[in-house]
Amino acid sequence: MSAPCCNAHSTVPVEARDVRVSFDGQPVLRGVTFTVPHGQLVALIGPNGSGKTTLLRCLLGLQKVSAGEIKLFGQSDLQKVMHRVGYVPQRLALDRSFVLSVREFLALRLRKTNNWFWQSHKRTDELIRATLAEIGVEPLFDRPLAQLSGGQLQRVLIAFSLLTKPELLLLDEPTAGVDTPGEETFYELIAHIQKQYHLTVILVSHDLSMVYRHASHVFALNGVICCEGTPEQVLNADSLKQAYGIHVSPYEHHHHVH
Ligand SMILES: Nc1ncnc2c1ncn2[C@@H]1O[C@H](COP(=O)(O)OP(=O)(O)OP(=O)(O)O)[C@@H](O)[C@H]1O
Numbered sequence: 001m002s003a004p005c006c007n008a009h010s011t012v013p014v015e016a017r018d019v020r021v022s023f024d025g026q027p028v029l030r031g032v033t034f035t036v037p038h039g040q041l042v043a044l045i046g047p048n049g050s051g052k053t054t055l056l057r058c059l060l061g062l063q064k065v066s067a068g069e070i071k072l073f074g075q076s077d078l079q080k081v082m083h084r085v086g087y088v089p090q091r092l093a094l095d096r097s098f099v100l101s102v103r104e105f106l107a108l109r110l111r112k113t114n115n116w117f118w119q120s121h122k123r124t125d126e127l128i129r130a131t132l133a134e135i136g137v138e139p140l141f142d143r144p145l146a147q148l149s150g151g152q153l154q155r156v157l158i159a160f161s162l163l164t165k166p167e168l169l170l171l172d173e174p175t176a177g178v179d180t181p182g183e184e185t186f187y188e189l190i191a192h193i194q195k196q197y198h199l200t201v202i203l204v205s206h207d208l209s210m211v212y213r214h215a216s217h218v219f220a221l222n223g224v225i226c227c228e229g230t231p232e233q234v235l236n237a238d239s240l241k242q243a244y245g246i247h248v249s250p251y252e253h254h255h256h257v258h
Contacts, residue, residue: 013073019068033068041214042203043204043214045205047243102148222244
């Protein structure tokens with residue numbers, strides 16, 4: 001109920017207006033407009049090839065838009081605010097001979113242009129250990145990165161993105177089935193760190209049951225934002241048909257199958 005004030009979160013993390021991208025004359029994003037307020041866990045859903053990764057890449061300034069405007073934290077020069085943004089890619093292709101350990105890989109993230117050599121190794125290690133512990137993978141500290149399982153690597157990539165204390169986290173859904181039995185699922189982990197770090201999260205997802213359970217808001221993308229709202233509002237047969245163009249069983253129905 002407090003009045004707007006000048007705290008760090010007073011600007012809207014993400015605003016996109018009429019964003020357009022084409023590849024070889026083929027429009028992929030055909031006028032995408034949306035806003036993400038602070039503290040949301042937003043799921044971005046849509047069929048294969050609907051432009052979800054392209055949209056994340058636009059938000060990261062990695063993909064040039066042919067029209068429209070993107071502002072992060074009120075800033076349209078995205079490079080100026082990239083230090084406030086973390087990104088976890090869909091996958092990272094690593095050669096088995098890649099030699100860095102988890103610790104060495106994460107230390108790269110903490111490298112500062114001026115004081116890297118003067119930064120205490122002890123402090124770096126403490127921060128790395130604390131971040132790994134936060135996401136439940138501290139024992140991986142000394143393991144070679146190239147030997148990790150898909151789920152372990154995904155968690156290390158999350159740690160990598162969290163080390164610089166981002167305010168906005170963009171995640172492209174990991175390959176299905178990376179969760180280790182007995183551990184919290186990828187989605188539970190994201191929901192946990194979102195609260196812990198007071199983050200705004202945009203998560204590209206194909207797992208509608210997880211979206212239903214954990215997202216606070218959903219955008220269905222198919223070249224444009226077809227529908228948006230709470231999971232209850234978006235994950236129903238009509239909205240999903242609009243987004244996917246085919247009949248997709250809404251999440252609630254899965255419960256009634258048995
Ligand atoms: N750099 C590129 N050059 C040419 N075409 C591209 C490029 N990047 C993406 N595309 C095309 O744009 C469309 C959207 O791709 P994008 O990866 O954004 O979809 P997506 O919704 O993330 O798909 P998925 O759910 O399969 O990961 C696809 O047809 C893809 O082939």
